[in-house]
Amino acid sequence: MRELAIVNLTKRFGRVRALAGVSFKVRGGEYVAVTGPVGAGKTTLLKVIAGLLEPDSGDVLVDGQSVLGLAPEERNFSYMPSGQSLFPHMTVYDNVAYGPRARGLSEGEVAERVRRALELVGLWHRRSSLPHELSGGMRQRVALARALASGADLLLLDEPLSALDLLLNIELRHELRRLAKSLGLTVIHVTHNFEEAMAVADRILVLRSGVVQQYGTPEEVYMRPANLFVASFSGDLNVLEGSVVAARDGCLVVELNGLGELLVEGHGFQVGERVVVAYRPEALLLSREQLSGPNAFPGRVVELRFLGPLTTVELEVGGAAVVARLPSHEASAFRRSEPVYVHMPPGRALVYPYPRAGLAKALAV
Amino acid sequence: MNMPEVELSHVSKRYEDAVALDDVSLRVADGEYFCVIGPSGSGKSTLLKVVAGIVRQDEGHVYIGGELVDDLPVEERGVALMFQEIYLFPHMDVWENVTYSPSVRGAEPEVVRRIGLELTDALGLALDRRAMPGELSLGAQQRVALARALASGADLLLLDEPLGSLDPRSAVELRRELRRLAKGLRLTAIHVTHSQEEAMAVADRIAVMRRGRVVQVGTPEELYFRPASPFVARFIGGECNFLEGTVVGEEGGLLVVDVGGLAVKCAARGRVGRRVVVAVRPEFVELSRVSSPGSWRGKVLDRSFMGSYVRYSVRLECGVELVAKSPPTEAFEVGGEIYLRVRWDRAIAFEYPKEGLSRAVAYE
Numbered sequence: 001m002r003e004l005a006i007v008n009l010t011k012r013f014g015r016v017r018a019l020a021g022v023s024f025k026v027r028g029g030e031y032v033a034v035t036g037p038v039g040a041g042k043t044t045l046l047k048v049i050a051g052l053l054e055p056d057s058g059d060v061l062v063d064g065q066s067v068l069g070l071a072p073e074e075r076n077f078s079y080m081p082s083g084q085s086l087f088p089h090m091t092v093y094d095n096v097a098y099g100p101r102a103r104g105l106s107e108g109e110v111a112e113r114v115r116r117a118l119e120l121v122g123l124w125h126r127r128s129s130l131p132h133e134l135s136g137g138m139r140q141r142v143a144l145a146r147a148l149a150s151g152a153d154l155l156l157l158d159e160p161l162s163a164l165d166l167l168l169n170i171e172l173r174h175e176l177r178r179l180a181k182s183l184g185l186t187v188i189h190v191t192h193n194f195e196e197a198m199a200v201a202d203r204i205l206v207l208r209s210g211v212v213q214q215y216g217t218p219e220e221v222y223m224r225p226a227n228l229f230v231a232s233f234s235g236d237l238n239v240l241e242g243s244v245v246a247a248r249d250g251c252l253v254v255e256l257n258g259l260g261e262l263l264v265e266g267h268g269f270q271v272g273e274r275v276v277v278a279y280r281p282e283a284l285l286l287s288r289e290q291l292s293g294p295n296a297f298p299g300r301v302v303e304l305r306f307l308g309p310l311t312t313v314e315l316e317v318g319g320a321a322v323v324a325r326l327p328s329h330e331a332s333a334f335r336r337s338e339p340v341y342v343h344m345p346p347g348r349a350l351v352y353p354y355p356r357a358g359l360a361k362a363l364a365v
Numbered sequence: 366m367n368m369p370e371v372e373l374s375h376v377s378k379r380y381e382d383a384v385a386l387d388d389v390s391l392r393v394a395d396g397e398y399f400c401v402i403g404p405s406g407s408g409k410s411t412l413l414k415v416v417a418g419i420v421r422q423d424e425g426h427v428y429i430g431g432e433l434v435d436d437l438p439v440e441e442r443g444v445a446l447m448f449q450e451i452y453l454f455p456h457m458d459v460w461e462n463v464t465y466s467p468s469v470r471g472a473e474p475e476v477v478r479r480i481g482l483e484l485t486d487a488l489g490l491a492l493d494r495r496a497m498p499g500e501l502s503l504g505a506q507q508r509v510a511l512a513r514a515l516a517s518g519a520d521l522l523l524l525d526e527p528l529g530s531l532d533p534r535s536a537v538e539l540r541r542e543l544r545r546l547a548k549g550l551r552l553t554a555i556h557v558t559h560s561q562e563e564a565m566a567v568a569d570r571i572a573v574m575r576r577g578r579v580v581q582v583g584t585p586e587e588l589y590f591r592p593a594s595p596f597v598a599r600f601i602g603g604e605c606n607f608l609e610g611t612v613v614g615e616e617g618g619l620l621v622v623d624v625g626g627l628a629v630k631c632a633a634r635g636r637v638g639r640r641v642v643v644a645v646r647p648e649f650v651e652l653s654r655v656s657s658p659g660s661w662r663g664k665v666l667d668r669s670f671m672g673s674y675v676r677y678s679v680r681l682e683c684g685v686e687l688v689a690k691s692p693p694t695e696a697f698e699v700g701g702e703i704y705l706r707v708r709w710d711r712a713i714a715f716e717y718p719k720e721g722l723s724r725a726v727a728y729e
Contacts, residue, residue: 037532165405166560167728170603174678174688178667193533199669199676218670219693235672236537282673303544306585307565308602309648309690310673314541325673327692364502 009058099150376425403574504535633714
């Protein structure tokens with residue numbers, strides 16, 4: 001498969017619009033994560049691609065050919081639903097061998113694939129166990145091995161790591177990506193967890209209420225979120241409100257409520273327009289003395305939380321609660337309750353029009 | 366005098382086929398925010414249930430405020446409980462839920478009103494007093510549950526995965542509020558979580574549990590910089606590199622360890638000639654395009670941009686793979702050649718575990 005194209009898919013369940021014109025392309029060998037809050041349409045999208053749901057309109061093309069007329073088993077995709085999906089009465093080996101056998105491969109070829117897949121997930125030594133004899137994490141790895149051994153062109157994984165203990169989840173994310181890459185597989189991986197999406201994916205598709213919000217590399221989505229929702233969904237965010245008092249040459253001066261004037265980079269805003277200016281915690285800089293230059297605001301350290309490599313500094317700035325995150329060796333210069341200057345670099349500001357539906361609604365997951 | 370608010374003394378608890386708590390002794394100070402972390406099945410929830418009085422220990426004693434509470438039922442221990450599942454009366458509004466406990470205990474209407482106002486204010490629910498639980502987000506519902514638990518007047522807060530059912534953003538917000546509230550109301554809190562990051566964010570001190578035992582107690586800094594075992598080194602921080610080596614000497618209070626032909630100095634216990642395992646956190650592995658004394662040559666196998674850092678996996682010429690975490694300001698290409706330096710002053714050597722490294726650090 002060279003390319004999978006999703007073209008303007010729509011799907012309704014009664015009055016609920018699960019997919020509202022979703023389009024994107026996946027290159028052969030690419031790892032794409034589909035993420036968004038509960039109810040965004042992620043699983044529906046995966047099921048339509050797998051052939052388990054028929055869309056109301058739109059198309060799914062493999063190398064330019066529609067596969068909508070094909071039954072799920074004719075599409076050469078491997079779909080791994082969320083939750084437990086192993087055959088309970090079959091051994092680990094037979095579970096993983098199911099796909100290749102169904103494809104009519106010789107027992108020799110089947111054995112080779114099963115061994116390779118089980119070794120990759122570290123469970124070859126448990127091949128004779130039954131699913132109920134394994135931990136939840138192990139069962140999930142077997143399900144993954146089964147998807148990998150299927151020999152399909154495209155893996156469709158729905159929350160493949162969600163049943164794992166958080167720590168195992170974090171380690172398996174990277175293994176899963178490397179595995180897919182080393183086998184040259186094309187993957188669409190659904191997760192509600194943006195961090196997991198960043199860890200595994202070449203590109204991330206952010207969905208909300210059946211609408212694509214953004215499609216880009218982890219850097220693009222995190223550093224340049226397309227809208228306030230994506231900005232908030234993709235990581236911690238300080239949200240400040242204000243209005244534009246000057247706009248020139250790609251720069252804006254924003255009068256922030258309660259703080260004063262802020263100089264930021266931004267295009268396409270009018271003087272007088274209400275805006276939201278957002279900063280990632282690690283984009284903020286702190287100093288004990290006032291440094292020259294714009295965008296320095298006096299504040300106070302409310303709390304320091306050591307998180308290992310990074311320390312979170314909770315601040316009070318002009319009556320607003322602001323959170324900064326800095327390398328722990330830099331954070332040791334600051335003390336609780338002490339005054340501090342918070343610098344907001346113009347180039348790191350994320351500026352959006354003030355949402356018509358209100359801030360809470362725009363940020364809600 | 367500062368009495369230990371909660372003390373467990375040699376507490377053990379067995380279930381039919383498993384040891385849940387194995388001779389656990391702990392002291393949680395008055396007003397302390399204390400976290401208990403560990404993998405699934407490590408006994409952390411059982412520990413909380415024993416303190417609450419939901420589960421009776423087989424051996425040992427539990428003291429709250431200096432008083433032996435082994436025979437006190439849960440209602441008489443003065444504890445506010447909060448779980449992952451959100452327990453609210455669905456047909457009562459926020460106000461009725463929060464004031465339920467003082468009302469049924471027959472408090473004066475003025476007192477009930479004051480408690481209700483204080484707690485809904487403290488938890489940011491002032492605008493939602495007449496909302497029904499079903500109209501609120503999960504994060505707000507969990508705040509109502511907390512207000513309701515506190516309305517009983519308890520000063521010991523027991524939290525079992527209180528953020529487990531929330532989306533990541535709400536979880537980060539609520540954990541900040543939990544700590545602020547506990548400190549503001551001078552409560553003692555014991556908070557059980559499987560997330561080391563959550564624990565680091567809220568706790569004064571953390572107990573790390575494994576196989577029913579407490580393997581280390583300390584502040585977030587102590588656990589991060591001075592882990593007591595390879596398991597704690599892996600558990601705190603989420604990911605850790607382990608390099609095998611041999612102690613070849615001692616110099617200025619540090620051990621000289623031969624790691625892959627390189628003599629490195631690191632903090633450790635151990636004797637010359639002993640096999641050790643050196644724990645190196647990914648953030649103490651520095652990458653560069655140019656070589657420098659003591660650097661190793663390698664190749665970038667994979668790269669993940671993670672927002673506040675970039676995670677690289679690197680294969681050294683000797684075949685060993687290491688994980689490095691770098692600031693996002695630098696970018697190294699996948700497949701590219703790279704020079705890697707370890708901050709050995711931040712590395713920690715442990716005696717090579719008898720059971721083998723993979724068993725010693727397994728999440729069980």
